[in-house]
Amino acid sequence: MHALTLPKPLNNSLSGFCKLSQFALITASGVDAANFLQSQLTNDIKSLAANRACLAGYCTPKGRLLASMLIWKTTESATDTITIEVPAELQEALQKRLQMFVMRAQVKLHHSSPTSAILGILGADAAAQLAEWFPTLPVAPYELVNNESGTLLRLADAQGIARYQWITTKEFAEQAWPALLAISPSLPEHVWGWSEIHAGIPHISLATQEKFVPQMINYELIGGVNFKKGCYPGQEIVARSQYLGKQKRRMVLAQINSATVHSGMEVFASDDLSQPCGMVVNAQPNGADGSDCLIEIKTAYLKDATVQLSSGEVCNWLPMPYPLPDDTLASTDQPTS
Known part of the structure; x- marks a missing residue:
């Protein structure tokens, strides 16, 4: 990991765009997509609105996190399409494990990263330049806007810096990239990871799989766990950790x-x-x-x-x-x- 030239401390003057190859996308589609993920993940996927995203975790039966993720619905209909963004190093194993439990459910899991691009946008000034593609920006953390240009997510700020992700096709991103660079600088993708740290948003990696129950990494504090949604792998352990004694x-x-x-x-x-x-x-x-x-x-x-x-x-x-x-x-x- 190479050294970076970054403002220190992080401040609200940081602005620019970065390509986020450290993440991968899995789409779940079909009439049972929401019900299936509801039974597997720590958050309430069935109640997730089409204009919202949420954090969620995937646990072992012992309540230890195998993966952290960001989730949103592209549609809100009988055939939901739900997108799961995970660290790229976890995508293949996570998708295979989820597939094991599909059984007779009418849901298809698809690795959509080969045809998709994820762009990180840091700073309100950079975000304001997206009007050509998104005339209306999402305002609150985890709000999103969908249109023909893709999906624009507002994420938690980092020390006053507004943070967004733009998910679109690779072809569309390649066409838009020169125009983006004309208005704001390109940033190394590690800067995005740095902003995630200062936003207090953890990511499970290969090195930390099965090391933490969600509360150990504050996951319930940042909206990654719903304690009323019902069963999922490890749910009893996670609930016991929440209600019995201090953390x-x-x-x-x-x-x-x-x-x-x-x-x-x-x-x-x-x-x-x-x-x-x-x-x-x-x-x-x-x-x-x-x-x-x-x-x-x-x-x-x-x-x-x-x-x-x-x-x-x-x-x-x-x-x-x-x-x-x-x-x-x-x-x-x-x-x-």
Whole structure:
């Protein structure tokens, strides 16, 4: 992973477009598509409106996350088409596993990435230049607009930076790309990952599959879990984690003075290197010879302990972009709204 030249800290002057090859798309279509995904995922897919997207997870029977995803409906009819955006490295295995449970359901799963393009848009100025294709922009996080140019999603902001994704055909994206570059710069796709970290949005990777129940990475706090929707793999474990006792592990934002931090690395209390107290969920170089990270950790170590990598670099806690529950003993400042 190469070093980036990025503004530090992230601020609302960041603006531009990037191609997001780190994600892949699976479409589920057919009269049973919504019912099928309702029985497999952590969120309420049946109630998802055609102008909304949502986060969701796919768990093992033990409630451990195999995948994190972004989901939206292209239509709201008897034959729903539902799009699932997942980290590209998880797409093939996830699609095969879901296919195992289709059985007699009238649903078809299709890998649509070969014919699709995903573009990331950072900054309100860049988004305003999309009027040629989207005269009306989605306003609130997880709202979307569909038209002949594709799907435009509004995602959670990152330190005041408006964030959007444009999903369209590869052919349409290639035609539009020169016009986009004429109005805003092209950004490395790692910048998008960096913005995801500062928005507090985790992504499961191959290195972290089956490591976390959803609450460990704040998934219920950002709308990725619905506790009223009914059964799915791991549902009893996830519900028990929610309602019995306090959450003893949470995900927090940190800066580490190493540019080689990566997903799946363990972190340790400096006075006990014999066993880890947490794990890096996601990390990106920050352009200042360090990395900005989302770290899952035992909350008891957030108040007074010094936490570090096995190589000695210390985790410096940063404010989270959304409030954590009162029982999280974070030593960082919490946002007030």
